Amino acid sequence: MNTAPLVHRHRTAMVRHTLSQPMSLAVRHGLVKEGITVFDYGCGQGDDLRALTAAGVEARGWDPHFAPHEQVVEAEIVNLGFVLNVIENTAERQAALERAWSISQKALIVSVMIVGAVPLDGLRPFGDGYLTSRGTFQKYYQHAEIRAVLARAVGVEPVALAPGIFVAFRAPEDEQEFLLERRRGRRSSTSGYATGRSRKAVIARPELHERIQAALAAMAEFALRRGRLPHAEEMPSSVHDVLARERVSFARAVDTCVASTLDCDAFEQAGRDSREDLLVHHALGALNRTKSAARPSPSMVRDIRTHFGSQQQLAEEALEYLHALADPTRTVAAMRECADKGLGALDEDQRLLINAERLEQLSGQLRCYAGCAIHLSGEVDDGHIVRLEPMRKRLTIFRLTNQKDAFPAITSSVAVDLRRQDVSLRNEDRVLVRKSVVFGMSARSKQRKLELEKAKELGICSERAIIRRS
Ligand SMILES: C[S@@+](CC[C@H](N)C(=O)[O-])C[C@H]1O[C@@H](n2cnc3c(N)ncnc32)[C@H](O)[C@@H]1O
Known part of the structure; x- marks a missing residue:
């Protein structure tokens, strides 16, 4: 008998010592602050909520596993943080997105895991994602894909905050205000937001992004050149030396790069440029029957996976490109x-x-x-x-x-x-x-x-x- 595997969604919720990336971005961009109401839909273990409440923000949340008896109520800002990517059922994903939007009075922040953030080797394909060894499901979205999913569900074009993280505003005036402030470079500090989880005392020392600045600059340069985040093996040894010296994992460095160094608009543009470069390259390769086009390098394979999902999709779009040339x-x-x-x-x-x-x-x-x-x-x-x-x-x-x-x-x-x-x-x-x-x-x-x-x-x-x- 072919039974569906049991997916333990709640196992994806991690213990957080600091604000999650989307919540931290919301604070830095002034979307979340004292006087604003927040609802965390799919709040996991509730560490974001504890940090916000301690900092004077009126924050509530609900989670089917960790806080099933909490009421789902309207709030100015609603966060749907890394929830869609753990749901294996597409109809349920859509329902969660629609419900989160329905309770947001001002804006909805949606974040998902994106392709390229973690290696997929050894994961078992399941539905449109993968099953992990811990019995959880993960769908890795393309940045443009989650943008389109969100736009379709809420009926407005969302604004990217970071790769895989978007905010959709109800009122165009609020969106304009936000964009203007962002352009002006105004950022609020997140230092007053502690999750309350105990941690060993830390001696005051430079912040992480300052300590590994050289590595972050190299990562951001790569990301803006190829329109995707780098893999460990794509970074030179000088980057790994900095990370080893500061005892920082590659994944954490990538997260820090996204949160502190990478210019999100430029990254999106780089993604679009990179996509078009691949299309031109592939279309010309097909037209001129270059054999090497069929043998992309490992980095190109990652580019293709990030920007097209598959080689097949790229081939189809390149063919459409060639048809357009005949017109x-x-x-x-x-x-x-x-x-x-x-x-x-x-x-x-x-x-x-x-x-x-x-x-x-x-x-x-x-x-x-x-x-x-x-x-x-x-x-x-x-x-x-x-x-x-x-x-x-x-x-x-x-x-x-x-x-x-x-x-x-x-x-x-x-x-x-x-x-x-x-x-x-x-x-x-x-x-x-x-x-x-x-x-x-x-x-x-x-x-x-x-x-x-x-x-x-x-x-x-x-x-x-x-x-x-x-
Ligand atoms: C990766 S965790 C994220 C938790 C939290 N937002 C964070 O960023 O720390 C995913 C959470 O989504 C919750 N979840 C699963 N299905 C859900 C659904 N249909 N609606 C809302 N949350 C759901 C899980 O219980 C889990 O706590």
Whole structure:
């Protein structure tokens, strides 16, 4: 008989000597303070509640195992801390989220374990998560996944506080106020919040984040480069030396990095960038049939797991990317967006001219388009400008004789025909008349003025950036 394993959810509740990370962030950002009511939904052993109450905050909580007889009541701030990830039943997860939101008058803070925080080796897959050797269940969310789950359940876009930790506000004014304060860098101290659990007396010494600052900086640098938290083996020995000297575990250092060092907005952006880089890389690999694309490094495997969940999901999304390339209207729409951001000049024939050095700043779809062509033509070095011509399925690379000239001359070009998979060289006799736009110079630059005068002199009011020499 196939019986479902018994999951001991309460075993996930730990003894806390300090505030939990979401509660600590709520205090630091001024969401939780004296005079504000708090409800901890799924409060575990209640250490957060004890610390808040001792600090003068009116805090109550409920937990199906540790505090089943407490009443579930409304409060300004409701915390659903690391609860969703221990529930193996998806309908029950949803019910817990909805109930927590229903009792929150001002804001709901939701935190979950995220992919990458702990190694998954040796865990037994179960449902959409894993069973641990202690008989507990853990689902590891992707940061973007829990954001979407929360947004769908509460009907507002949540704000990220840290990886896997979000706050959803009921009133847009409260959210704006919070964002402004955060931007101003205002932070409250959590030092008055003790859980009351006895601990050996500690001699006053620098705080943990000060003692392991060098290690935290390296971890944050990695996190902002790859859009995910590092694994122990991805950090250099200098980081491990610092941690060993200070007797700090790697997992604790990662937690400290998230709470004290990592800029959450920048981390989210890094996640999005990293995701797009992987898509472009994979799409180009599939298109050019590079064998190495099928053999990602261990770090890339972690990137893929974090940003896509699986290799299969990445492959499907990359395929969708390639389909989009076959549709010129989608490519043109992407080009218009890039041109509006000041990335190159779009002309009336729906062609985008851009400095080759700025190709990497294009959106993923356009990087794919350019990547396909450049795979055929070979690398493009500095001193070139590139024209994307999706309506004709072409890309042309122009060589500038002297980039420093106000109107650089073009004497040769390489045209890549994506339909015929062919490359042809041509002699040209043209000039670049809109260098300021192609190179993204300021609208008030001297160059822009020169170009306007030149256009008047030539009697041209066209959008063309390159014209034939008469
Ligand atoms: C990992 S602990 C987190 C406890 C506490 N929030 C903290 O951060 O220390 C997860 C808690 O969720 C509780 N729990 C399990 N199912 C729940 C449900 N359906 N609704 C609310 N809490 C639940 C468990 O009893 C457990 O105490």
